Amino acid sequence: MSAHELKSGPLEYRSSQGRMNILGFWIFLAAEIVLFSTLFATYAVLFGRTANAPTPGELFEPSTVLVMTFLLLISSFTCGIAVHEMRRGSVKGLITWLIITLVLGLGFLGFEIYEFIHYTHEGVTLQSSAYWSSFFILTGTHGLHVTLGIGWAILLLIQLAKRGLTPVTSRKVFIISLYWHFLDVIWIFIFTSVYLIGMVV
Amino acid sequence: MQLDEFFVTGEPLIYGAMVSIALVTAAIIFILTYFKKWGWLWREWLTTVDHKKIGIMYIISALAMLFRGGMDALMMRIQLAFPGMNFLNAQHYDEVFTTHGTVMIIFMAMPFLIGLMNIVVPLQIGARDVAFPYLNAVSFWSFFFGAMLFNISFVIGGSPDAGWTSYTPLAGAAMSPGPGQNFYLLGLQLSGIGTLATGINFMVTILKMRAPGMKMFQMPIFSWSTLVTSFIIVFAFPILTVALALMTIDRIFGSQFFTLTGEGMPMMWTNLFWMWGHPEVYIVVLPAFGIFSEIISTFARKQLFGYKAMVWSMIVIAGLSFLVWVHHFFTMGMGAFVNSVFSISTMLIAVPTGVKIFNWLGTLYKGRIQLTTPMLWSLAFIPSFVIGGVTGVMLGMAATDYQYHNSYFLVAHFHYVLIAGTVFACFAGLVYWYPKMFGHKLNERIGKWSLWFFVIGFHVCFFPQYFVGLDGMPRRVFTIIPEWMPLNVISTVGAFGMGMGFAIFVYNIYYSLRYNEREKSGDSWDGRTLEWATPTPVPFYNFATVPHVEGLDAYLIMKEKGQTTFDEANLKPIHMPSNTGQPFIMMSIMFVASFGLVFEWLWMAIAGLIGVIVMMAFRSFDYNDGFYVKVDEIKRTERSARGL
Numbered sequence: 001m002s003a004h005e006l007k008s009g010p011l012e013y014r015s016s017q018g019r020m021n022i023l024g025f026w027i028f029l030a031a032e033i034v035l036f037s038t039l040f041a042t043y044a045v046l047f048g049r050t051a052n053a054p055t056p057g058e059l060f061e062p063s064t065v066l067v068m069t070f071l072l073l074i075s076s077f078t079c080g081i082a083v084h085e086m087r088r089g090s091v092k093g094l095i096t097w098l099i100i101t102l103v104l105g106l107g108f109l110g111f112e113i114y115e116f117i118h119y120t121h122e123g124v125t126l127q128s129s130a131y132w133s134s135f136f137i138l139t140g141t142h143g144l145h146v147t148l149g150i151g152w153a154i155l156l157l158i159q160l161a162k163r164g165l166t167p168v169t170s171r172k173v174f175i176i177s178l179y180w181h182f183l184d185v186i187w188i189f190i191f192t193s194v195y196l197i198g199m200v201v
Numbered sequence: 202m203q204l205d206e207f208f209v210t211g212e213p214l215i216y217g218a219m220v221s222i223a224l225v226t227a228a229i230i231f232i233l234t235y236f237k238k239w240g241w242l243w244r245e246w247l248t249t250v251d252h253k254k255i256g257i258m259y260i261i262s263a264l265a266m267l268f269r270g271g272m273d274a275l276m277m278r279i280q281l282a283f284p285g286m287n288f289l290n291a292q293h294y295d296e297v298f299t300t301h302g303t304v305m306i307i308f309m310a311m312p313f314l315i316g317l318m319n320i321v322v323p324l325q326i327g328a329r330d331v332a333f334p335y336l337n338a339v340s341f342w343s344f345f346f347g348a349m350l351f352n353i354s355f356v357i358g359g360s361p362d363a364g365w366t367s368y369t370p371l372a373g374a375a376m377s378p379g380p381g382q383n384f385y386l387l388g389l390q391l392s393g394i395g396t397l398a399t400g401i402n403f404m405v406t407i408l409k410m411r412a413p414g415m416k417m418f419q420m421p422i423f424s425w426s427t428l429v430t431s432f433i434i435v436f437a438f439p440i441l442t443v444a445l446a447l448m449t450i451d452r453i454f455g456s457q458f459f460t461l462t463g464e465g466m467p468m469m470w471t472n473l474f475w476m477w478g479h480p481e482v483y484i485v486v487l488p489a490f491g492i493f494s495e496i497i498s499t500f501a502r503k504q505l506f507g508y509k510a511m512v513w514s515m516i517v518i519a520g521l522s523f524l525v526w527v528h529h530f531f532t533m534g535m536g537a538f539v540n541s542v543f544s545i546s547t548m549l550i551a552v553p554t555g556v557k558i559f560n561w562l563g564t565l566y567k568g569r570i571q572l573t574t575p576m577l578w579s580l581a582f583i584p585s586f587v588i589g590g591v592t593g594v595m596l597g598m599a600a601t602d603y604q605y606h607n608s609y610f611l612v613a614h615f616h617y618v619l620i621a622g623t624v625f626a627c628f629a630g631l632v633y634w635y636p637k638m639f640g641h642k643l644n645e646r647i648g649k650w651s652l653w654f655f656v657i658g659f660h661v662c663f664f665p666q667y668f669v670g671l672d673g674m675p676r677r678v679f680t681i682i683p684e685w686m687p688l689n690v691i692s693t694v695g696a697f698g699m700g701m702g703f704a705i706f707v708y709n710i711y712y713s714l715r716y717n718e719r720e721k722s723g724d725s726w727d728g729r730t731l732e733w734a735t736p737t738p739v740p741f742y743n744f745a746t747v748p749h750v751e752g753l754d755a756y757l758i759m760k761e762k763g764q765t766t767f768d769e770a771n772l773k774p775i776h777m778p779s780n781t782g783q784p785f786i787m788m789s790i791m792f793v794a795s796f797g798l799v800f801e802w803l804w805m806a807i808a809g810l811i812g813v814i815v816m817m818a819f820r821s822f823d824y825n826d827g828f829y830v831k832v833d834e835i836k837r838t839e840r841s842a843r844g845l
Contacts, residue, residue, distance in 0.1 A: 016409070019409070020332045020333070020405050020409050020410075021333075023405050023408065023409060024332060024333060024401050024402070024404075024405045027400075027401045027404055027405065027435055028401055030435060030436070031397060031400075031401070031435050031436070031438070031439045032439070034435075034436050034437075034439040034440060035439035035440075035442060035443055038439060038440050038443040038444075038473065038476075039443055042443070042447065042458070042469065042473075045466060045469055046458070046464075046465075046466065046469075049463075049464035049465075049466070050464070051457075051462075051463045051464045126450070126454060126455065126456045127454075127455040127456060127457065127463070128457075128463065129457055129463040129464055130457045130458060130460075130463050130464045130465040130466060131464070132457075133450075133451075133456035133457045133458050133463075133465075134458065136456075137446075137447065137450065137456070137458075151814075152821075155818055155821045155822070156821075158822075159821070159822065163824075168824065172821075
């Protein structure tokens with residue numbers, strides 16, 4: 001299995017197992033796209049079915065959501081820098097930028113938790129109506145992904161500190177960077193189709 | 202919760218089942234202890250990452266599930282044989298048809314085929330294992346524990362009773378309170394994790410690990426069907442994941458997706474379910490097509506006719522399978538336009554399927570046909586499946602579907618495609634690859650007895666159901682009127698014929714183990730593809746030297762040139778993954794978490810989920826990179842396996 005080792009190119013692509021893991025993760029992301037597409041479709045079908053609960057237009061706060069969006073977009077950018085540092089062979093740069101990425105991600109999560117608590121105080125919960133169920137589950141699933149991503153990245157930071165850059169650790173970092181960018185893309189769709197449309201309709 | 206709420210009480214049949222479960226469990230524990238086999242079980246099976254052993258475990262579990270689903274079927278047939286039968290009451294009948302459908306599709310058909318894929322595909326493409334052996338073990342254990350979770354429902358907590366489709370609002374918390382429906386949701390969710398992982402695993406394996414020289418269009422057709430199936434799995438299963446999760450959240454946490462209150466939409470469940478459910482039908486039938494293609498080509502002693510057309514028709518079927526889901530509920534009232542669109546897309550599927558039928562006939566044409574048991578299963582498949590397919594086109598016409606919908610005509614149709622397609626293929630494939638798995642063939646004479654009992658029983662059972670359906674008998678009724686009796690009696694007789702066929706098949710496994718001669722070479726049927734190039738039993742590393750593939754039917758070419766997979770001059774150390782107990786432990790913790798959620802004991806669910814996360818973290822820090830098999834050991838193994 002470790003037969004076809006390459007001598008040059010990015011570390012994470014050098015072993016055949018590394019190449020297979022990366023391809024496997026791309027396929028996993030395809031499955032994730034289907035998962036989120038189903039949630040978006042559910043949201044679209046249930047849009048406007050607020051029953052007696054307040055409508056999204058009454059509750060959504062553009063400023064909070066805009067801050068969240070920028071936090072996550074910047075974290076995607078810093079994550080790109082982290083991988084760039086990895087390619088340069090700098091463990092220190094990689095760890096630094098990865099930590100910055102995680103701090104931004106934690107900021108995003110903090111705002112999301114604040115947002116959910118705020119809505120609960122305004123009287124909407126998961127149980128309020130079909131629309132709010134789909135809202136909380138769609139955004140919550142994204143938030144859960146971010147949470148898991150942060151936990152996962154912390155495990156990788158420990159491994160990087162212990163082992164430095166090897167074909168295995170760099171593969172793991174590259175894969176989590178794919179995951180992180182993917183969550184960013186999903187958020188852009190949530191921002192536009194949930195928040196922007198929800199505020200004007 | 203009282204103990205009599207936890208255990209199902211008051212049914213003599215279920216008390217009987219409890220006693221038999223207790224006895225079988227005690228017997229297994231006794232045998233393992235008496236013969237000191239616990240260590241063997243752990244080292245050789247529970248911790249294995251070998252694709253061949255995982256495949257065997259899949260198939261054994263699937264046979265057990267076939268037994269369970271078959272017992273459900275026989276109970277239903279007894280109840281329906283005569284008007285006014287009192288064998289099962291309405292509630293119990295509802296539970297039995299629900300578990301029959303779910304078990305047969307999710308825990309029998311899919312695992313059986315995935316088991317065959319596991320054993321055969323790496324061998325066919327010249328690989329030493331799958332791309333992710335650890336993940337493969339995770340897949341198996343998630344299926345296994347999902348199946349266990351679903352199956353304990355009939356003695357603990359109560360079985361689901363809303364049909365295998367579990368339409369809301371019937372399956373919602375308001376109308377189906379209690380743990381029954383939760384068993385369905387979490388059993389499927391748990392095993393669904395494994396199925397998705399299997400899809401990813403086989404896609405990467407087939408795309409990346411083919412033997413040198415093997416182009417995509419030189420791949421054996423069963424490997425192609427596995428690849429196409431894996432695509433369908435990856436794009437269909439997340440829909441099921443979401444649908445199940447939403448209903449679970451509806452039931453346990455009070456959200457309003459499929460409810461009648463809070464402006465929920467029960468019909469959305471139906472759509473989501475079938476957006477997965479229809480592709481699922483092709484997940485279980487495309488590998489079956491692949492198996493039949495291999496067998497027909499081997500025993501007609503000809504190259505598969507129209508190989509490229511076969512591949513492309515599978516790809517087209519896979520694409521269309523996502524565009525037809527509405528035909529499962531034409532009568533739900535989407536309007537003429539929507540129904541027409543889905544009616545046409547449904548009928549379109551008959552085109553590539555027809556191409557495949559003609560290609561099988563073309564392969565048989567002027568072939569030197571050997572009527573072995575696997576070949577007979579395949580020959581029985583073709584006409585039986587055509588009957589199922591043609592009645593499927595009848596059902597696909599939206600206007601006429603208003604007549605057939607929810608009748609026994611539909612029941613007959615899908616049993617004709619699923620049994621003649623999938624179940625025949627499972628038997629055929631198992632008999633065909635049996636020598637590769639266990640080192641001896643199944644007895645041909647007993648095998649043919651089981652085949653004739655099963656095939657004739659199948660037609661006797663299901664052909665009358667078309668007519669009783671046209672006479673107006675609806676599906677899912679627990680009692681019949683006198684006018685439907687004659688055909689139902691015939692049907693019940695046929696069902697017992699199938700039961701006999703299965704019993705003879707199982708007896709054949711025992712008989713062949715005792716008395717059949719052991720295989721001397723790895724090439725039991727004068728095969729054409731690479732799995733027959735390996736010795737029997739297959740060494741754990743599969744190929745001592747990986748052959749260079751030069752065309753379709755790679756092993757046939759090798760045989761002509763006198764090549765083997767044991768090129769002594771070119772042996773190199775082989776890298777293999779280490780065994781690990783982590784997948785088994787992780788998924789047993791997941792089982793505990795799911796069980797907690799079934800009973801809505803959140804503390805148990807949360808504790809279990811934390812356990813799973815700890816296991817995943819543990820895996821992240823696990824840098825075990827496997828081991829190397831030394832050249833000497835390869836030489837010794839191959840020499841003794843090949844009798845050199």
